[in-house]
Amino acid sequence: MSKPIAVVTGASKGIGRAIALRLAERYEIAAIARSATELESLAAEIGRQGGVCRPLVVDLTEPDAVAAALDGVDAEVLVNNAGIGITKPFVELTRDEWRAMVDLNLNALYDVTRALLPAMIRRGSGHVIVIGSIAGRSAFVGGTGYIATKAAVQGFTESLMLEVRDHGVKVSVVNPGGVNTDFSGHPAGPEGGWKLAPEDVAEAVWKVVDTPPSVLIHRVEVRTLRSPPRKR
Numbered sequence: 001m002s003k004p005i006a007v008v009t010g011a012s013k014g015i016g017r018a019i020a021l022r023l024a025e026r027y028e029i030a031a032i033a034r035s036a037t038e039l040e041s042l043a044a045e046i047g048r049q050g051g052v053c054r055p056l057v058v059d060l061t062e063p064d065a066v067a068a069a070l071d072g073v074d075a076e077v078l079v080n081n082a083g084i085g086i087t088k089p090f091v092e093l094t095r096d097e098w099r100a101m102v103d104l105n106l107n108a109l110y111d112v113t114r115a116l117l118p119a120m121i122r123r124g125s126g127h128v129i130v131i132g133s134i135a136g137r138s139a140f141v142g143g144t145g146y147i148a149t150k151a152a153v154q155g156f157t158e159s160l161m162l163e164v165r166d167h168g169v170k171v172s173v174v175n176p177g178g179v180n181t182d183f184s185g186h187p188a189g190p191e192g193g194w195k196l197a198p199e200d201v202a203e204a205v206w207k208v209v210d211t212p213p214s215v216l217i218h219r220v221e222v223r224t225l226r227s228p229p230r231k232r
Helices: 014-023 036-048 063-070 095-123 144-167 198-209
Strands: 005-009 028-033 053-057 075-080 126-131 169-176 219-222
Touching: 005 014, 005 095, 014 028, 014 036, 014 075, 014 198, 028 036, 036 053, 063 095, 075 095, 095 126, 095 144, 095 169, 126 144, 126 198, 144 169, 169 198, 198 219
Parallel strands: 005 028, 005 075, 028 053, 075 126, 126 169, 169 219
Antiparallel strands: none
């Protein structure tokens, strides 16, 4: 029998890649990102582990491209992971930078979920997971745009959960703290060793998915046990 499908956005690297690798044990992965090379690398790695990965090269900020790529995809799981974070003082934040965050962190969330959710409702099962951030409720200097989008994610996921749970569809949000990736222009490396690893977030997603049909884990916050090093 073929495996159910899990769609993972932003799957080419970082948290998304780790999630795709973790879910590939149970699901056929439909991996979405803009980089064909990195998606092919992911597909090859999943294939070596005995799994199946379908690379989908898509610019998630293009609604028509999203609709075309996901037409006919009957996903059991959707992980909305793709995102961007630009952190700088508000007076230095350009409109293009603001719009880039809104387009990927929020508008693409709408387009991908809108493409796949109706089939879940018709089937009476499915799971929509959004990778949020503790920034959705914890302000910091320079975070006006990014925090605004992540706060919106919290409201979106809770409202959607209330709408679709009686249709048998689960909605969850996983909110990580700092993760040691190249996200937001801060390269991964030893100096970020105190942070979560991408695999830590992937494991949290796995636990959210791996629940009985009647159980919903709606919101998870994942933090590293260690405090960030003090600046000298």
